[in-house]
Amino acid sequence: MLKKYLSFVFLLGMFLFISCKDKSTEPTEPTDYTNADGILGGILYDSFWATEANYSKASDQNLVNKLKTYSDFFRCKQCHGWDLLGTNGAYINRGPKTNRPNISSVNLSTIVKTKTPQELFDAIKKTTGRRDINYDLSTYNPSTNASIGDQMPNFSQLLSDKEIWALVKFLKNEVINVSDLYDFQLTGTYPTGKISYSNIGKDGNAANGKTYFTQKCQVCHGPDGKMIPNLDKTPGMTLGKFIRTKPNEAQHKVKFGLLGTPMTSFKTSLQDMKNLYKAATDTLTFPN
Incomplete structure (x- = not known):
């Protein structure tokens, strides 16, 4: 009985020692x-x-x-x-x-x-x-x-x-991991390869995305995303077309702003971005 008790005490002591040691050696993030x-x-x-x-x-x-x-x-x-x-x-x-x-x-x-x-x-x-x-x-x-x-x-x-x-x-x-927003396929090699996009918005909710657009974007871009002409300095580029053809770029500018313009950064969650992207796939609501 005494032997079992001593073994238990020894194991308990080792557990506490290891636990304390692990906590004391856990890396901490720099304050900066x-x-x-x-x-x-x-x-x-x-x-x-x-x-x-x-x-x-x-x-x-x-x-x-x-x-x-x-x-x-x-x-x-x-x-x-x-x-x-x-x-x-x-x-x-x-x-x-x-x-x-x-x-x-x-x-x-x-x-x-x-x-x-x-x-x-x-x-x-x-x-x-x-x-x-x-x-x-x-x-x-x-x-x-x-x-x-x-x-x-x-x-x-x-x-x-x-x-x-x-x-x-x-x-x-x-950073928003773009693989959470859309799928893409590469063909060829750099610098002459091509990329194609699919499943834009993935599991986003289009209705919620339209609500987000109405609350955050419509005042400048209009209800159909065409109020600001020639987005990206490209003739005929609408907001809907921009998201559909350049989803790699749109996500950064939505979240961090379009520098040099009144469009500032928005506190945008991954789900918000998915929803917005899903809404933008509707070419009737957001035409080219």
Whole structure:
């Protein structure tokens, strides 16, 4: 009996020891990450020098002028896409030009899920193998001189730690996984491949999506989404057509805003976005 009692006490002690040890060694998220603004991060991902981003180096006019002149060499979305899939998604056909680099083959959407906030922060702030701010981008040629221009910018020269943490918070907490919104099929290879979309809105509720549109969007876009002509600077592009043909991009602009316009960010849940997308598939309500 005494032997059984001592065995029980020993096992109980080991359990308590292990439990306490596990709790004390659990990794904690950095305070700067906890306090970061993921919505701001979504804006930075689009264009970190935009007015809406309150860029920390906005007073450096020479720098801002360079960022605007060579914008696609600095925008995160240019290399990784609105869907974070790079060449594995909607940008499979976005080939390079002398004024924009090649699209990244990295599937950022997948990588983000496997990395801690600190690992992502360190990767963004990394200096090795990154393009220096002083590199002359006017010499970029995708056929003959692309290696340095295609490199990720040295963001340690461009962004504050607070801005980098905001990007990390966006990537970890605020990004909408586009596979939850629609299905897509790729044919061919980068940079001449094609993408086709199907099942837009997936399990969303069209009626709820129409209600969301009425409450959030109708005042500017009108009841049928045609009040603002030529969306995306494309002749004849209506809101319905934009969502149906560019669902990869629409989701980001709905949630984080269309920079440089009165359209600001909305607090939009995944279900809200599914519902809106499902409603937009109705070409009678939201015609081309």
